[in-house]
Amino acid sequence: MSIETHKPEGTDLERFPVPDPGIEEHIERWTDADADAGNRAYRQVLMMLGAVPVLAIVFVVLYFALPRNSFVDIFGMEFDATTFLLGLTGGLATLLIGIACIHWAKTIMGDEEIAEDRHAAASPPEAREVFAAEFAKGAEQSGLGRRKLIGGALGGALGVIAVPAVVLLADMGPWPTSAVRKETIERTIWAEGVKLVNDITRRPIRASEMEIGQLVNAQPENLWEHHGADFQVEKAKSSIIIVRMDPSRIKIPESRQDWQVGGILCYSKICTHVGCPISLWEQQTHHLLCPCHQSTFDLGDSGLVVFGPAARALPQLPITTDADGYLIARSDFTVPVGPSFFERDSNGDFKEGDR
Amino acid sequence: MAKPAEVSTESPVLETERPPQQASLPKGVTGLATWADDRLGLASLLKKNLRKVFPDHWSFLLGEIALYSFIVLLLTGVFLTIWFKPSMAEIEYQGSYQLMRGLPMSEAFASTLALSFDIRGGLLVRQIHHWAAMLFVAAMTVHMLRIFFTGAFRKPRELNWLIGVGLFSISLIEGFAGYSLPDDLLSGTGLRFVDGLIRSIPLVGTWVEFFAFGGEFPGELIIPRLYMVHILLVPGLLLGLIAAHLALVVYHKHTHYPGPGRKDGNVVGYPLFPVYTAKAGGFFFVVFGVSILMGATMQINPVWNFGPYNPAQVTAGSQPDWYMGWVEGAIRIMPNWEWHLGSTTWSWNVFLPGVGLMTALFVLLGLYPFVEAWITGDKSEHHVLDRPRNAPTRTALGVAGMTCYAMFWLSGGNDILATQFKLSLNAVTEFMRVAVFVAPVIAFIVTKRICISLQRADTERVLHGSETGIIERAPDGGYSEPHKPISIDEKFTLTQHKQLKELTSAPATDSHGVAEQGAGVGRLRALLSRWYLAGVITKPTAEEIVEADHHANGHELEEGHRHDDGDVPADPAGREVTH
Numbered sequence: 001m002s003i004e005t006h007k008p009e010g011t012d013l014e015r016f017p018v019p020d021p022g023i024e025e026h027i028e029r030w031t032d033a034d035a036d037a038g039n040r041a042y043r044q045v046l047m048m049l050g051a052v053p054v055l056a057i058v059f060v061v062l063y064f065a066l067p068r069n070s071f072v073d074i075f076g077m078e079f080d081a082t083t084f085l086l087g088l089t090g091g092l093a094t095l096l097i098g099i100a101c102i103h104w105a106k107t108i109m110g111d112e113e114i115a116e117d118r119h120a121a122a123s124p125p126e127a128r129e130v131f132a133a134e135f136a137k138g139a140e141q142s143g144l145g146r147r148k149l150i151g152g153a154l155g156g157a158l159g160v161i162a163v164p165a166v167v168l169l170a171d172m173g174p175w176p177t178s179a180v181r182k183e184t185i186e187r188t189i190w191a192e193g194v195k196l197v198n199d200i201t202r203r204p205i206r207a208s209e210m211e212i213g214q215l216v217n218a219q220p221e222n223l224w225e226h227h228g229a230d231f232q233v234e235k236a237k238s239s240i241i242i243v244r245m246d247p248s249r250i251k252i253p254e255s256r257q258d259w260q261v262g263g264i265l266c267y268s269k270i271c272t273h274v275g276c277p278i279s280l281w282e283q284q285t286h287h288l289l290c291p292c293h294q295s296t297f298d299l300g301d302s303g304l305v306v307f308g309p310a311a312r313a314l315p316q317l318p319i320t321t322d323a324d325g326y327l328i329a330r331s332d333f334t335v336p337v338g339p340s341f342f343e344r345d346s347n348g349d350f351k352e353g354d355r
Numbered sequence: 356m357a358k359p360a361e362v363s364t365e366s367p368v369l370e371t372e373r374p375p376q377q378a379s380l381p382k383g384v385t386g387l388a389t390w391a392d393d394r395l396g397l398a399s400l401l402k403k404n405l406r407k408v409f410p411d412h413w414s415f416l417l418g419e420i421a422l423y424s425f426i427v428l429l430l431t432g433v434f435l436t437i438w439f440k441p442s443m444a445e446i447e448y449q450g451s452y453q454l455m456r457g458l459p460m461s462e463a464f465a466s467t468l469a470l471s472f473d474i475r476g477g478l479l480v481r482q483i484h485h486w487a488a489m490l491f492v493a494a495m496t497v498h499m500l501r502i503f504f505t506g507a508f509r510k511p512r513e514l515n516w517l518i519g520v521g522l523f524s525i526s527l528i529e530g531f532a533g534y535s536l537p538d539d540l541l542s543g544t545g546l547r548f549v550d551g552l553i554r555s556i557p558l559v560g561t562w563v564e565f566f567a568f569g570g571e572f573p574g575e576l577i578i579p580r581l582y583m584v585h586i587l588l589v590p591g592l593l594l595g596l597i598a599a600h601l602a603l604v605v606y607h608k609h610t611h612y613p614g615p616g617r618k619d620g621n622v623v624g625y626p627l628f629p630v631y632t633a634k635a636g637g638f639f640f641v642v643f644g645v646s647i648l649m650g651a652t653m654q655i656n657p658v659w660n661f662g663p664y665n666p667a668q669v670t671a672g673s674q675p676d677w678y679m680g681w682v683e684g685a686i687r688i689m690p691n692w693e694w695h696l697g698s699t700t701w702s703w704n705v706f707l708p709g710v711g712l713m714t715a716l717f718v719l720l721g722l723y724p725f726v727e728a729w730i731t732g733d734k735s736e737h738h739v740l741d742r743p744r745n746a747p748t749r750t751a752l753g754v755a756g757m758t759c760y761a762m763f764w765l766s767g768g769n770d771i772l773a774t775q776f777k778l779s780l781n782a783v784t785e786f787m788r789v790a791v792f793v794a795p796v797i798a799f800i801v802t803k804r805i806c807i808s809l810q811r812a813d814t815e816r817v818l819h820g821s822e823t824g825i826i827e828r829a830p831d832g833g834y835s836e837p838h839k840p841i842s843i844d845e846k847f848t849l850t851q852h853k854q855l856k857e858l859t860s861a862p863a864t865d866s867h868g869v870a871e872q873g874a875g876v877g878r879l880r881a882l883l884s885r886w887y888l889a890g891v892i893t894k895p896t897a898e899e900i901v902e903a904d905h906h907a908n909g910h911e912l913e914e915g916h917r918h919d920d921g922d923v924p925a926d927p928a929g930r931e932v933t934h
Contacts, residue, residue, distance in 0.1 A: 017899075018843065018846045019847070021844055063475060068451075069451075083479045083651060084652065086476050087647050087648060087651020088652075091644050091647030093644075094643045098641035100637070114624070114626065115622065118738060173569045176562055176564075185571060228445045232666055237571075269667060274550070275550060276669050277669050280671065292669060294769065309704045311691040311704050339705070340702050343561055345696075
C-alpha cells in the first residue's frame with residue numbers, strides 16, 4: 001500500500017510548494033442562468049430526438065422504394081443510391097441520438113463537479129490477514145500439507161492432459177517431410193515437352209513470334225487439367241514469364257546455354273521473397289521488379305537479385321522448341337520456386353563458374 | 356498551459372426555480388426495481404457505483420471510441436455472417452455484377468460480390484464494418500499513446516497496460532484475418548505474403564505453413580480457418596480482455612489530469628448516473644453514426660475492382676490496411692540477409708522484419724512500465740496523470756518510438772513515395788534503412804529539449820507570472836513588459852508533480868545513520884536513473900515562490916488570485932471569494 005495516497009495532501013511544502021487550493025468553484029452555465037437559453041437547449045434536444053423517427057421512417061421507405069442499381073449524383077460523384085441514402089438516413093438518425101444525449105448532459109443536467117475518494121488498490125492489511133488465515137485453513141483441510149504428492153501429481157496430470165489435445169491438431173496439414181516436400185513445394189507441373197502457353201488466350205507460343213524486349217505471361221499447357229483448389233495451388237507455382245532479349249547484351253552461363261532459344265529466356269513469375277507474382281519489366285535494363293516489396297532481379301544475368309529484400313535468384317525454366325517451333329519446357333524447374341524455406345539450402349542453385 | 360482565464364462575474368442574476376428534490380422514485384420504477392432487487396440484489400451493488408465519478412477530458416474518449424467501434428464491429432459483423440460464405444470452392448459467378456458473369460471464383464468472393472450488389476444495404480454494412488475496423492485499431496493506438504505519455508500505466512495500472520497491449524496485438528490479427536476473407540486479388544496477395552512470412556520462421560517454418568494452410572498455398576482451408584479465427588476465436592478473446600480491462604478501470608477508478616483539488620487520493624468529475632450515462636451512452640451513438648456516415652459516403656475495399664484471387668496476378672501499389680503498414684515497410688527495406696547453414700536456409704530477410712519486429716514491439720511495450728519503475732525506484736500509487744513535459748525522458752522515448760514506427764510505416768509506401776515525389780525507389784529504400792535508426796535518435800533529443808524548455812517555462816510562469824503584452828516606458832526611457840501573476844489554481848497545477856530523485860549506487864545513510872531511500876542500488880540502475888533524470892528542471896520550492904510573490908508585489912499587479920479585481924478579500928487558500 002502506498003503511503004503517499006494516505007498522507008494528508010497539499011500540506012507538505014516540499015511535495016506541494018503551492019498548497020492545493022481545492023476544486024474550482026462551480027461557475028453557472030448560461031443555460032442555468034438564463035431561462036430562455038435553458039429552454040432553447042431543451043427544445044434543441046427535443047428537436048434532435050424528434051428527427052430520429054422521421055429519419056427512421058424515411059430509411060424504411062427508401063429501403064423498399066429504391067429501385068436496384070439506381071445512382072445519385074453528388075458533386076460529380078456517382079453514389080450507389082441504396083448504400084448512400086440508407087447510410088445517410090440511418091447514420092444521421094444514430095448520430096442525432098448521440099448528439100442529443102450529449103447536449104442534454106452538457107447543457108441541462110447539473111454540472112457541478114464532485115470528488116470521490118479513492119481507496120488504495122491493495123486490500124487493507126486486515127483483509128490480507130483474514131485471507132491468509134482462511135487460506136491456511138483451506139490448505140490444512142485439503143491435506144496437502146501431509147500428503148504432498150497429490151499436488152505434484154495433479155500438476156503433472158494437468159500438464160500431460162494437454163498433450164492429447166495438442167496431438168489432435170497433428171492432422172491440420174500434411175507433414176512436410178522430405179518425401180512430401182518433393183511432391184509439393186519442390187515440384188511444379190512443368191515437365192519435359194510441356195508447351196508454354198499464353199496465360200490468357202492459352203495459345204502456345206512460337207519462338208518466332210517473340211520480339212526482342214517482349215514479355216509474355218505464360219502457364220504450362222497442362223495447367224487446365226487441374227480444377228478448384230488444385231488449380232490455384234499449381235498456378236501459384238507454375239506461373240512464368242517469357243522474355244526475349246538480345247543475346248549479345250546479356251550474360252548466359254555456360255551451363256544454361258541450352259536453357260534458352262535465341263535469347264528467349266523463361267523465369268518463374270513467383271518472387272523468391274514472399275511469393276508475389278512479378279511482372280514489372282524494365283525493357284532496357286532487363287530488370288524485373290516485384291510490385292509488392294520491390295525486389296529487383298536481372299533477367300539478363302540468370303535472374304540474380306540486384307536490389308531489394310529477396311535473397312534468392314529467380315528460378316529459370318529450361319526451354320527449347322518443338323518440331324513446329326513452339327516453345328516447350330525441357331524439364332521442371334531445377335530448383336523450387338517461391339519463397340525460400342528452412343529445409344533447403346539454395347547455395348548450390350548455381351553451378352561452379354556460373355556466377 | 357493557457358493564459359489565465361478571465362471569468363466574468365457579472366452574469367445576470369437569475370434564480371431559476373426548481374421543484375423540491377424528491378428522494379423517492381416514481382411508482383412504476385419502484386415496482387420494477389423492487390422486483391429486480393428481490394431477485395438480483397442490485398441495490399447493494401449499485402448504491403456505490405451508480406454515482407461513480409468519472410473525470411472529464413477529451414483524451415479519455417479515445418478508449419471509448421475503441422470500445423464503441425468494437426461494438427459496431429460485432430453488430431455489423433453479425434449481419435455480414437448472414438450472407439458471407441467462407442468457402443474456397445470454385446463456382447461460376449452468376450450474380451448481378453455484369454463484368455464478372457461467368458468467371459470462375461471462390462464462393463467467398465462470390466458471396467462478397469452478392470453482399471455488395473444483390474443484398475440491400477449489404478455494401479453499406481460491409482463498408483461500415485471495414486471503416487469501424489480501421490477506427491478501432493486507430494483509436495486503440497492513440498488511446499495507448501495517451502496512456503503512455505501521461506504515465507497512466509504506472510502503479511497500480513501495470514496489469515491493465517498489459518491487457519491493453521494484449522488487446523492491441525490480437526486486434527492486428529483480427530483485422531488481418533478479416534480483410535483476408537473476401538478472397539479478392541488484394542486479400543489473396545496479403546495471404547501470399549503471410550505464407551512467405553510463416554515459411555521464414557527458422558526450424559519450423561515449413562511445418563507451420565503446411566499446418567496453417569492445410570498443405571500448400573493457397574489450398575482450400577485457409578479461408579474457412581481464418582473465418583473461425585475472425586468471428587469466434589479472436590472476438591472471444593477480445594471480449595474477455597475488454598471485460599477485464601473495463602473491470603480494472605472501474606476498480607482503480609479513472610485517472611485525472613493535475614488541477615486544483617485533483618489528488619492521488621480522489622477523483623474529480625461527474626457521476627456515472629446521470630451525466631456519464633448520457634455522455635458515454637450518447638458518444639456510442641456518435642461513434643456508430645459517424646461509422647455509418649463513413650460507410651455511406653466513403654468507398655472502402657471495392658473488391659469488384661480487384662477481381663477474384665489469381666496467384667499469377669498482382670497490382671502495383673498493393674498494400675495492407677494501415678495498421679499493418681509498418682510491418683510491410685520493414686519487410687520492404689530489410690536488406691536481403693539469408694544464412695546458409697549446412698543444408699538449411701535461415702531467411703532473416705523475412706523473419707526479422709516480420710515476426711521479429713512485431714514481437715519486439717509488443718515485448719517492449721509490455722516491459723516498459725516495469726522498466727521505468729525499476730529505473731525511477733518509484734513504488735507509490737499514481738492517480739494524477741503526468742504532464743508529458745514533467746517526464747522528459749519518457750516523453751522523448753515515446754516520440755522516438757512513434758518516429759521509428761512512422762519511418763517503417765512510410766517505408767511501406769516506398770513505391771508510392773517514389774512515384775509521387777519523383778524520387779528514385781532505390782534511394783527512398785536506402786534512405787529509410789538509415790532513417791529507421793537515426794530519426795528516432797533525433798526525435799529523442801529534440802523532444803527531450805522541448806520538454807525541458809517547457810519545464811523552464813513553467814517555472815518562469817510560476818515565479819514571474821505570464822507576459823501581459825503591455826510594453827511600458829519608464830521615465831528614464833527604458834522599456835519593459837510587466838508580468839501578471841498567474842492564478843493560484845494554475846500555480847498549483849504547475850508545481851504539483853512529484854520530483855523524482857536520482858538513485859545512487861553509493862550506500863548512503865543520513866546523519867542519523869538511517870539508510871536513505873534510493874541509495875545503494877546497483878551501478879547499472881544508478882546509471883540509468885541518472886540518464887532518465889538528466890536535465891530535468893527542479894520545480895521551484897515554496898520559499899522561492901513566496902519570495903517571487905513578494906518581489907512581484909513590488910510591482911503594481913496583484914498576485915495569487917483567480918481574478919484580478921483586487922478588491923475582494925482572499926480566502927485562506929489564497930483564492931478570492933467571488934460573488
